Amino acid sequence: MALFWGKSEQAQPQVDFSNLPRHIAIIMDGNGRWAKTRGLPRTAGHAAGAENFRTIATYCKEIGLDYLTVYAFSTENWKRPAEEVSAIMGLLKKYLLEAISRMERDRVKMEFFGDLSVLTPELQALCRRTREISRHYEGCQVNICLNYGGRDELLRAAMAYARDCVEGGADPNHLSQEQFSGYLYSSGVPDPDLIIRPSGELRLSNFLLWQSAYAEFYFTDVLWPDFSKEELLRAIAAYQGRSRRFGGV
Numbered sequence: 381m382a383l384f385w386g387k388s389e390q391a392q393p394q395v396d397f398s399n400l401p402r403h404i405a406i407i408m409d410g411n412g413r414w415a416k417t418r419g420l421p422r423t424a425g426h427a428a429g430a431e432n433f434r435t436i437a438t439y440c441k442e443i444g445l446d447y448l449t450v451y452a453f454s455t456e457n458w459k460r461p462a463e464e465v466s467a468i469m470g471l472l473k474k475y476l477l478e479a480i481s482r483m484e485r486d487r488v489k490m491e492f493f494g495d496l497s498v499l500t501p502e503l504q505a506l507c508r509r510t511r512e513i514s515r516h517y518e519g520c521q522v523n524i525c526l527n528y529g530g531r532d533e534l535l536r537a538a539m540a541y542a543r544d545c546v547e548g549g550a551d552p553n554h555l556s557q558e559q560f561s562g563y564l565y566s567s568g569v570p571d572p573d574l575i576i577r578p579s580g581e582l583r584l585s586n587f588l589l590w591q592s593a594y595a596e597f598y599f600t601d602v603l604w605p606d607f608s609k610e611e612l613l614r615a616i617a618a619y620q621g622r623s624r625r626f627g628g629v
Protein backbone atom coordinates (compact mmCIF):
# COMPACT_ATOMS: atom_id res chain seq x y z
CA MET A 381 0.00 0.00 0.00
CA ALA A 382 1.78 3.12 -1.19
CA LEU A 383 0.38 6.37 0.17
CA PHE A 384 1.11 9.99 -0.53
CA TRP A 385 1.11 12.46 2.32
CA GLY A 386 0.55 16.21 2.29
CA LYS A 387 -0.99 18.63 -0.16
CA SER A 388 1.73 21.05 -1.21
CA GLU A 389 3.09 21.33 -4.73
CA GLN A 390 6.47 19.97 -3.63
CA ALA A 391 7.35 16.37 -4.33
CA GLN A 392 5.87 14.47 -1.42
CA PRO A 393 7.51 11.63 0.38
CA GLN A 394 6.01 8.34 -0.68
CA VAL A 395 5.64 6.15 2.36
CA ASP A 396 4.40 2.60 2.65
CA PHE A 397 2.60 2.74 6.00
CA SER A 398 2.15 -1.00 6.05
CA ASN A 399 5.90 -1.47 6.18
CA LEU A 400 7.21 1.11 8.63
CA PRO A 401 10.52 0.71 10.41
CA ARG A 402 9.78 -0.83 13.78
CA HIS A 403 12.01 1.52 15.74
CA ILE A 404 13.10 5.07 14.87
CA ALA A 405 15.67 6.96 16.94
CA ILE A 406 16.21 10.70 16.69
CA ILE A 407 19.08 12.91 17.83
CA MET A 408 17.08 16.05 18.55
CA ASP A 409 19.80 18.53 17.58
CA GLY A 410 19.86 22.14 16.41
CA ASN A 411 17.75 23.91 19.04
CA GLY A 412 20.47 26.48 19.79
CA ARG A 413 21.03 27.38 16.15
CA TRP A 414 17.28 27.58 15.54
CA ALA A 415 17.06 30.19 18.29
CA LYS A 416 20.15 32.05 17.12
CA THR A 417 18.83 32.53 13.59
CA ARG A 418 15.79 34.18 15.16
CA GLY A 419 17.78 36.39 17.53
CA LEU A 420 16.37 34.46 20.49
CA PRO A 421 18.16 32.98 23.52
CA ARG A 422 19.18 29.31 23.17
CA THR A 423 16.58 28.38 25.77
CA ALA A 424 13.83 29.50 23.38
CA GLY A 425 15.22 26.90 20.96
CA HIS A 426 14.98 24.22 23.64
CA ALA A 427 11.37 25.21 24.34
CA ALA A 428 10.56 24.96 20.61
CA GLY A 429 12.40 21.64 20.46
CA ALA A 430 10.38 20.24 23.37
CA GLU A 431 7.16 21.31 21.67
CA ASN A 432 8.25 19.64 18.45
CA PHE A 433 9.05 16.46 20.33
CA ARG A 434 5.46 16.34 21.53
CA THR A 435 4.18 16.78 17.95
CA ILE A 436 6.46 14.12 16.48
CA ALA A 437 5.87 11.60 19.30
CA THR A 438 2.10 11.95 18.94
CA TYR A 439 2.41 11.55 15.18
CA CYS A 440 4.52 8.42 15.56
CA LYS A 441 1.78 6.89 17.69
CA GLU A 442 -0.80 7.94 15.07
CA ILE A 443 1.00 6.26 12.17
CA GLY A 444 1.52 3.09 14.19
CA LEU A 445 5.24 3.15 14.91
CA ASP A 446 6.22 0.64 17.61
CA TYR A 447 9.22 2.43 19.14
CA LEU A 448 10.56 5.99 19.10
CA THR A 449 13.78 6.78 20.98
CA VAL A 450 14.91 10.38 21.34
CA TYR A 451 18.18 11.84 22.54
CA ALA A 452 17.21 14.67 24.88
CA PHE A 453 20.27 15.22 27.09
CA SER A 454 23.66 13.52 26.85
CA THR A 455 26.22 12.68 29.53
CA GLU A 456 28.37 15.36 27.83
CA ASN A 457 25.70 18.08 27.85
CA TRP A 458 26.56 18.93 31.49
CA LYS A 459 29.52 20.84 30.02
CA ARG A 460 27.15 23.58 28.93
CA PRO A 461 26.70 26.82 30.89
CA ALA A 462 24.84 26.22 34.16
CA GLU A 463 21.97 28.53 33.08
CA GLU A 464 21.38 26.52 29.92
CA VAL A 465 21.44 23.20 31.79
CA SER A 466 19.03 24.50 34.38
CA ALA A 467 16.72 25.89 31.67
CA ILE A 468 16.69 22.46 29.98
CA MET A 469 15.88 20.77 33.31
CA GLY A 470 13.10 23.31 33.88
CA LEU A 471 11.64 22.52 30.46
CA LEU A 472 11.87 18.83 31.21
CA LYS A 473 9.86 19.31 34.39
CA LYS A 474 7.27 21.34 32.52
CA TYR A 475 7.10 18.74 29.77
CA LEU A 476 6.70 15.82 32.18
CA LEU A 477 3.98 17.58 34.17
CA GLU A 478 2.08 18.27 30.96
CA ALA A 479 2.68 14.75 29.69
CA ILE A 480 1.25 13.34 32.92
CA SER A 481 -1.81 15.55 32.70
CA ARG A 482 -2.47 14.54 29.06
CA MET A 483 -1.55 10.93 29.48
CA GLU A 484 -5.02 9.40 29.38
CA ARG A 485 -5.63 11.21 26.10
CA ASP A 486 -2.27 10.60 24.39
CA ARG A 487 -1.76 7.06 25.76
CA VAL A 488 1.91 6.93 24.80
CA LYS A 489 4.04 4.51 26.81
CA MET A 490 7.14 6.33 28.08
CA GLU A 491 10.48 4.97 29.22
CA PHE A 492 13.76 6.65 30.12
CA PHE A 493 17.27 5.56 29.12
CA GLY A 494 20.14 7.02 31.10
CA ASP A 495 21.40 7.57 34.61
CA LEU A 496 18.56 9.48 36.24
CA SER A 497 20.14 9.32 39.71
CA VAL A 498 21.89 12.68 39.24
CA LEU A 499 18.64 14.52 38.42
CA THR A 500 16.83 16.37 41.21
CA PRO A 501 14.61 14.12 43.36
CA GLU A 502 11.61 15.99 41.94
CA LEU A 503 12.57 15.21 38.33
CA GLN A 504 13.35 11.60 39.21
CA ALA A 505 9.92 11.26 40.80
CA LEU A 506 8.27 12.75 37.70
CA CYS A 507 10.12 10.30 35.44
CA ARG A 508 9.05 7.40 37.65
CA ARG A 509 5.47 8.59 37.67
CA THR A 510 5.39 9.05 33.89
CA ARG A 511 6.78 5.56 33.43
CA GLU A 512 4.37 4.00 35.93
CA ILE A 513 1.20 5.64 34.65
CA SER A 514 1.96 4.80 31.02
CA ARG A 515 3.26 1.29 31.67
CA HIS A 516 0.10 -0.50 30.46
CA TYR A 517 -0.49 1.58 27.32
CA GLU A 518 -0.43 -0.32 24.05
CA GLY A 519 1.03 0.96 20.80
CA CYS A 520 3.98 3.27 20.50
CA GLN A 521 6.68 3.23 23.20
CA VAL A 522 8.71 6.42 23.49
CA ASN A 523 12.12 6.18 25.10
CA ILE A 524 13.61 9.47 26.28
CA CYS A 525 17.39 9.42 26.62
CA LEU A 526 18.27 11.63 29.58
CA ASN A 527 21.77 11.91 30.93
CA TYR A 528 22.40 9.18 28.41
CA GLY A 529 25.74 8.24 26.87
CA GLY A 530 26.44 5.15 24.81
CA ARG A 531 29.81 4.56 26.45
CA ASP A 532 28.37 5.10 29.91
CA GLU A 533 25.64 2.58 29.09
CA LEU A 534 28.21 0.00 27.93
CA LEU A 535 30.38 0.49 31.03
CA ARG A 536 27.40 0.10 33.31
CA ALA A 537 26.38 -3.07 31.49
CA ALA A 538 29.93 -4.45 31.79
CA MET A 539 30.00 -3.68 35.52
CA ALA A 540 26.57 -5.23 36.08
CA TYR A 541 27.68 -8.39 34.27
CA ALA A 542 30.91 -8.49 36.29
CA ARG A 543 28.85 -8.25 39.49
CA ASP A 544 26.62 -11.11 38.29
CA CYS A 545 29.75 -13.19 37.66
CA VAL A 546 31.08 -12.53 41.15
CA GLU A 547 27.83 -12.72 43.06
CA GLY A 548 25.21 -14.32 40.87
CA GLY A 549 26.93 -17.29 39.31
CA ALA A 550 27.10 -15.90 35.74
CA ASP A 551 29.83 -17.48 33.62
CA PRO A 552 32.54 -14.96 32.60
CA ASN A 553 33.54 -17.16 29.65
CA HIS A 554 30.12 -17.30 28.05
CA LEU A 555 28.12 -14.23 27.23
CA SER A 556 25.93 -13.90 24.15
CA GLN A 557 25.05 -10.65 22.41
CA GLU A 558 21.42 -11.18 23.44
CA GLN A 559 22.40 -11.63 27.08
CA PHE A 560 24.63 -8.56 27.03
CA SER A 561 21.83 -6.48 25.43
CA GLY A 562 19.77 -7.35 28.49
CA TYR A 563 22.14 -5.29 30.64
CA LEU A 564 21.63 -2.12 28.59
CA TYR A 565 19.10 0.62 29.29
CA SER A 566 17.35 -0.55 26.12
CA SER A 567 16.84 -4.08 27.44
CA GLY A 568 13.84 -5.65 25.70
CA VAL A 569 13.64 -2.97 23.00
CA PRO A 570 14.62 -4.00 19.44
CA ASP A 571 17.58 -2.15 17.89
CA PRO A 572 16.69 1.02 15.99
CA ASP A 573 16.10 0.45 12.28
CA LEU A 574 16.51 4.13 11.42
CA ILE A 575 18.53 6.83 13.19
CA ILE A 576 17.73 10.40 12.19
CA ARG A 577 19.98 13.36 12.93
CA PRO A 578 18.72 16.80 11.98
CA SER A 579 20.83 20.00 12.05
CA GLY A 580 23.51 19.02 9.56
CA GLU A 581 25.90 17.31 11.98
CA LEU A 582 27.20 13.99 10.68
CA ARG A 583 28.04 12.11 13.87
CA LEU A 584 26.51 9.90 16.55
CA SER A 585 27.65 11.98 19.54
CA ASN A 586 27.67 8.93 21.83
CA PHE A 587 24.12 7.82 20.95
CA LEU A 588 23.10 4.13 20.98
CA LEU A 589 26.62 2.85 20.22
CA TRP A 590 25.76 -0.82 20.66
CA GLN A 591 22.24 -0.65 19.28
CA SER A 592 23.18 1.25 16.10
CA ALA A 593 25.28 -1.62 14.68
CA TYR A 594 22.98 -2.14 11.67
CA ALA A 595 20.83 0.98 11.81
CA GLU A 596 20.17 2.99 8.67
CA PHE A 597 21.14 6.67 8.99
CA TYR A 598 19.30 9.71 7.76
CA PHE A 599 20.84 13.15 8.01
CA THR A 600 19.20 16.46 7.17
CA ASP A 601 20.16 20.13 7.55
CA VAL A 602 16.73 20.95 8.95
CA LEU A 603 17.01 22.03 12.61
CA TRP A 604 15.09 19.97 15.17
CA PRO A 605 12.40 22.57 16.01
CA ASP A 606 11.61 22.71 12.25
CA PHE A 607 11.67 18.93 11.78
CA SER A 608 8.04 18.44 10.77
CA LYS A 609 5.86 15.38 10.26
CA GLU A 610 6.65 15.70 6.56
CA GLU A 611 10.39 15.61 7.29
CA LEU A 612 9.79 12.43 9.27
CA LEU A 613 7.95 10.90 6.34
CA ARG A 614 10.80 11.93 4.05
CA ALA A 615 13.20 10.06 6.32
CA ILE A 616 10.95 7.01 6.39
CA ALA A 617 10.60 7.08 2.59
CA ALA A 618 14.40 7.23 2.25
CA TYR A 619 14.68 4.30 4.67
CA GLN A 620 12.18 2.29 2.66
CA GLY A 621 14.36 2.76 -0.42
CA ARG A 622 17.40 1.20 1.25
CA SER A 623 18.59 -2.36 0.89
CA ARG A 624 19.49 -3.80 4.29
CA ARG A 625 21.77 -6.78 4.01
CA PHE A 626 23.10 -7.24 7.55
CA GLY A 627 26.32 -8.57 6.09
CA GLY A 628 24.59 -11.04 3.79
CA VAL A 629 24.07 -10.75 0.05
Ligand code: IPE
Pocket residue numbers: 408409410411412413414452453454457468579
Ligand atom coordinates in the same frame (compact mmCIF):
# COMPACT_ATOMS: atom_id res chain seq x y z
C1 IPE B 1 20.01 19.88 21.05
O1 IPE B 1 20.19 21.15 20.52
C2 IPE B 1 19.52 19.89 22.47
C3 IPE B 1 20.51 19.41 23.45
C4 IPE B 1 21.69 18.93 23.14
C5 IPE B 1 20.11 19.45 24.85
P1 IPE B 1 21.51 21.97 20.76
O2 IPE B 1 21.37 22.77 22.01
O3 IPE B 1 22.71 21.08 20.72
O4 IPE B 1 21.50 22.92 19.52
P2 IPE B 1 22.75 23.39 18.66
O5 IPE B 1 23.44 22.15 18.18
O6 IPE B 1 23.64 24.18 19.57
O7 IPE B 1 22.18 24.19 17.56
Ligand code: IPE
Pocket residue numbers: 407408409410451452453454457581583585
Ligand atom coordinates in the same frame (compact mmCIF):
# COMPACT_ATOMS: atom_id res chain seq x y z
C1 IPE C 1 23.71 15.46 20.86
O1 IPE C 1 23.77 16.79 20.48
C2 IPE C 1 22.93 15.32 22.12
C3 IPE C 1 21.51 15.66 22.06
C4 IPE C 1 20.88 16.05 21.00
C5 IPE C 1 20.79 15.48 23.27
P1 IPE C 1 25.01 17.71 20.87
O2 IPE C 1 24.71 19.06 20.34
O3 IPE C 1 25.28 17.61 22.32
O4 IPE C 1 26.20 17.01 20.09
P2 IPE C 1 27.58 17.61 19.56
O5 IPE C 1 28.20 18.35 20.70
O6 IPE C 1 27.27 18.52 18.43
O7 IPE C 1 28.36 16.43 19.11
Ligand code: MG
Pocket residue numbers: 409410411
Ligand atom coordinates in the same frame (compact mmCIF):
# COMPACT_ATOMS: atom_id res chain seq x y z
MG1 MG D 1 23.88 20.45 19.22
